[in-house]
Amino acid sequence: MNEIPVIAIFDVGKTNKKLFLFDEQYRIIFERTARFTETMDEDGAPCENLESLRLSVFDSLREVFSRKDVVIKAINFSTYGASLVYIDEEGRPLTPLYNYLKEYPAALSEQFYHNYGGEAAFSVQTASPVLGSLNSGMQLYRLKYEKPEIFAQIKYALHLPQYMSYLLSGVPCSDMTSIGCHTNFWDFKQNNYHPWVIKEGVLEKLAPLYSSGDVMPAAFPGNNYAVGTGLHDSSAALIPYLVNFHEPFVLISTGTWCISLNPFNDTPLTPEELAADCLCYLSFQGKPVKASRLFAGYEHEQQVKRIAAHFNQHTGRYRSVEYDGNIIRLLRERNKQDTPPPAAEKGTLQVSLFGQRNLDSFASDIEAYHQLVLDIANQQYIATSRVLKGAAVKRIFVDGGFSKNVIYMNLLAALFPDIEIFAASMAQATAMGAALAIHHAWNSKKMPNDLIELKYYSVTHDATL
Structure with missing residues (x-):
């Protein structure tokens, strides 16, 4: 039997987590859907079960790699945005995957926008409304001021698609579609990171920017598939x-x-x-x-x-x-x-x-x-x-x-x-x-x-x- 060349895509929504295999004509030849029970963060707010998500990636890949009728040529990821995984030097998550609907402290928001030109002007620069935790950059800002000891341990803050890519490639990266997704990180007028990212010491916590078309080799010896950087859904x-x-x-x-x-x-x-x-x-x-x-x-x-x-x-x-x-x-x-x-x-x-x-x-x-x-x-x-x-x-x-x-x-x-x-x-x-x-x-x-x-x-x- 000839093996069919395929790409595996993990498509992670808030509700459904899906895995697809596409052949070279972009026909779906395999599909699996899973749902995970939410867990709680340290404040009792509901959040994604990051460990269940991580384990499901490896469990699913073990299954598709064991198939004799396909050969995995590449793997990529698309996930919901506005969610950051903070990893340490060893690549281990330091916090829960905080929910983008979590209420944002009013005083901290006021401090931020007061320091950086006011809500109206800042929103025009970053092409995003004031959305609290949905501006994922604000989650990192919050961590710096509320949990400085954890902020100090962060090697990289990865958006969820890039964290999933990192699990397979070992290469930490940032992607334009995630950075440009109502994050407050990006200055659309200057086409670069907003100055606050540098002033607050946040830029050094962000992985190097990659193109959405870039691929890395898999981190596991003996595997020759390409790993994409992941994209905002x-x-x-x-x-x-x-x-x-x-x-x-x-x-x-x-x-x-x-x-x-x-x-x-x-x-x-x-x-x-x-x-x-x-x-x-x-x-x-x-x-x-x-x-x-x-x-x-x-x-x-x-x-x-x-x-x-x-x-x-x-x-x-x-x-x-x-x-x-x-x-x-x-x-x-x-x-x-x-x-x-x-x-x-x-x-x-x-x-x-x-x-x-x-x-x-x-x-x-x-x-x-x-x-x-x-x-x-x-x-x-x-x-x-x-x-x-x-x-x-x-x-x-x-x-x-x-x-x-x-x-x-x-x-x-x-x-x-x-x-x-x-x-x-x-x-x-x-x-x-x-x-x-x-x-x-x-x-x-x-x-x-x-x-x-x-x-x-x-x-x-x-x-x-």
Whole structure:
């Protein structure tokens, strides 16, 4: 039997941890999903179980290396951002993997922004709103002032994708897609680290910067596979689209966060956009990508639990609810909501209107679910509209969980009647992006141009909003 050359990709989300094997045509020939129980940090806040994650990497690799039908040519990683692993001289983690949703001390935040020009000016420089722990650089700043003895022991602070890469390569590195992901580390105007990173002695804790296409040899003797540096998941998800499409588009990458990414919009962020949770990412090519974030996947998950509990149903029932135009018409009439509510501005986008709705007012759980998705779609319209400027965007692609939600997709088509709306049924955009980033290092074939299957959603009369 001939061994098939493959790349292994670890795709680590907040909820699901996945391993994929792609062949040279970028077909998935193996997939595994795991979930880990969260643990607690020293303050009792929930956090990722880093040891379980580390062990699962080696356990999974032992399994795939034992297969006789494939040969692993390379391994890469895509994970959620805003999470740092602090390692000592021996490469051992010094702290838990702190949760990016952990509350940030107000006094420390005030101290930081007072010292470095104020929130508004600093946010423009670093192309990120003030997000507390979600600005991962602030986690390192906090450690310096709250736990100086641990800060002193840090050899490197690695973002999670680069820590996972380090486990296999032994090479500590920083990657542009992670450093450029609302970290407060990067000055987008100067295209370099922000001066505070040097002044606070943080730069020496950051590993050397590598390109997203760089690879290292595996650290284990006798293995000849290449190890990628790892990528931030939102930037990885954009790669297949940049490879396949050259006309201006916006990608809504949906998961826990729904992130609208416009790689064709290079207009500087305004203070108003920053206040409304817009930011810039750095693409795998090192170019700014204007983005707008919405916590819609998390909101959907929480509200689906509330609907299911109220109507005594199982949450799995809502994975495949059909779009019902009659229900949408009824809800529109009831809500008198002919256009997306313009009042949903700063501070209101991360929690939908649905959380305030009385579930007793709905005739059924399906009606309630349509209202939930309608509320989320209205928020999505506002969030995505913020990044549409700067280029004549003809298409919006939706990938991830919401691309399979026909209610969401029909409503989005109605909200953007002048733009073509497509559900992108591509096998795992984030993982595929991580594979494409190091195509040259493992794949003997040309880069394919048919990676993405698109399903067009036209405006239907009953969905017109």
